[in-house]
Amino acid sequence: MAAYWISTYVEVTDTDKLAAYAALAGPALEAGGGRFLARGLPEQVYEAGQRTRTVLIEFASVEAAVAAHDSPAYQEALAALGGGAVRDLRIVPGA
DSSP states (O other): OOEEEEEEEEEESOHHHHHHHHHHHHHHHHHTTOEEEEEEOOSOOOTTOOOOOEEEEEESSHHHHHHHHHSHHHHHHHHHHTTSEEEEEEEEEOO
């Protein structure tokens, strides 16, 4: 069953660190089987929605998403981010 990695950026504190993270994270997550479906700022928000950067990545399974997160390549990306953003990350199974 597919799974979805949903990441929202509550606050970006260092754009240089975020850029360094992005350069490493994209290839690492794609190598782990991830397929980027959406990323960027919302065009429209409703209810308690906030205009925060959001990333949506599809994986073949929850296990594949967790393995991509825990991979050495993605851990290197997280080290490059090094506090450059406050994020909320969730891995959700598909319906």
